[in-house]
Amino acid sequence: MTEQRYRSHTDSIYGELDVPTVVNAAGTKTRIGGSLIRDEALEAMHSAASAFVELGDLQAAASDRISEVTGAEAGYVTSGAAAGLCLCAAAAIAGHDVAAMDQLPDTEGLPGEILMPRTHRTGYDHALRTAGATIVDVGTNDLHLGTGSTSVEPWELESNITDETAAIAYIEKSYTEPPLDVVADIAHDHDIPVIVDAAAELPPRSNFSRFIDQGADMVVFSGGKGIRGPQTTGIVAGKQEYIESIAMQHLDMHVAEAAWSPPKRLVDLDNFAGVPRQGIGRPMKVGKEELAGLISALDAFLAEEQSETQREWQRRADDIAHGLEDAGFETHVTGGSDVSVAPEVVVDVDSSSETTALELVRRLRAENPRVYLGGDKLDEGIVVANPMCLTDEEADYVVDRIVANVEN
The missing domain is CATH 3.40.640.10 (Type I PLP-dependent aspartate aminotransferase-like (Major domain))
Structure with missing residues (x-):
């Protein structure tokens, strides 16, 4: 996985405006555009x-x-x-x-x-x-x-x-x-x-x-x-x-x-x-x-076939978790909850690396394209990856960028 796939957005309106795009592993957050319109x-x-x-x-x-x-x-x-x-x-x-x-x-x-x-x-x-x-x-x-x-x-x-x-x-x-x-x-x-x-x-x-x-x-x-x-x-x-x-x-x-x-x-x-x-x-x-x-x-x-969408989210969340576990991270996958309708990958960054969760989030958001993870539990050393707004290719990219930005 390389950054070239995502840098192709330089040919879009965002590139014309010199605005970095976001690989969205945070879910439907308004501050990064909500969801992708149908x-x-x-x-x-x-x-x-x-x-x-x-x-x-x-x-x-x-x-x-x-x-x-x-x-x-x-x-x-x-x-x-x-x-x-x-x-x-x-x-x-x-x-x-x-x-x-x-x-x-x-x-x-x-x-x-x-x-x-x-x-x-x-x-x-x-x-x-x-x-x-x-x-x-x-x-x-x-x-x-x-x-x-x-x-x-x-x-x-x-x-x-x-x-x-x-x-x-x-x-x-x-x-x-x-x-x-x-x-x-x-x-x-x-x-x-x-x-x-x-x-x-x-x-x-x-x-x-x-x-x-x-x-x-x-x-x-x-x-x-x-x-x-x-x-x-x-x-x-x-x-x-x-x-x-x-x-x-x-x-x-x-x-x-x-x-x-x-x-x-x-x-x-x-x-x-x-x-x-x-x-x-x-x-x-x-x-x-x-x-x-x-x-x-x-x-x-x-x-839409709702059960099919849920299965897709579950598979993608499991793939993210397995990729991070293979790199030495402690993770677990939640079911849909009061916070997210999709399963989410909870990543214990502080226990898995010398890089803190806060440092990781800052580094990923400074990249081009920016990578956004859920950051509501940074004080606990945790980041969250939500699969709702990701393609499979983007999910792989998120794993690659997390691994590349931590010190083990």
Whole structure:
């Protein structure tokens, strides 16, 4: 294996811009481009670029497809999952009130609090706060103390619901609690929605409907990770009333009311007092090309043989592990987990060489092409190789470059 195969990218747009490409063994990370967009999606985007279309009509078509796939009442395409979370928060706060929409992100006089179990808090909470929401932490971290209690009890969520509560936000991971259906029952008893962040929870395809079935009112997925649509797309699936609010706060509203006729299957005008101003979602607009690409990628994702894809990932992960083990590294291969839907190769660098995991990651990212490994456990001397975004040839290259950059 040589670097020549990858240096051929010097003939691409990246070469013209003098930007090094990345051999991606880190997975669908936004900072290195997410995933590789499907050919079907690129073709759809090229076709969509050839004509004009009313974006509301295109969003209505996307809504129909998302509803069919997820079992939700309606759906919407956003400019990424974080934008989807922001728009979900805006919908929970403003509802059908056009004056409230105009007021956001100022929530004075509006129910602007979103409850979150403390262990669900992440840096992505900023997307909720962008809409004007105030996050209210609920629970403790007792679980990590080994006391036998859980971090968040259902009664704690219920006791924190007030007239200021707009929604409960929930991060879907295997370690999060209470169970989503329990949280949804509590929320619905108080007539507030549950927003689920499931950005990276595809595959499996069953997750499209899983969270809706458990009572979620709005669920957010990334369009540019496992689906392999345009990187700047996301999906919201949920109740019609919230999708309507999202649409009204996102679509271009520079229109005379007498001439305003959004598609009825997306927006029921009887629910609104008039045409809203340009909403908080205006900076998050989605183009016709991205919408068409996402719909096409979604169809291709659904048509894939999921078990075959999983077997391919497993084989590639095993090959990487065997190659590194032959070079003296301690490795093990995980199953799909709460962090990655694919098996991953965990490499104990510090125990296997005189080079630290941090030094290895820095060296690989300084090469041309750059090689990216998962670096979330560098403090433990560990790097992770994810097979999702690699070809077999690239997997061999990753092994070669790791071996070449350590001192035994």
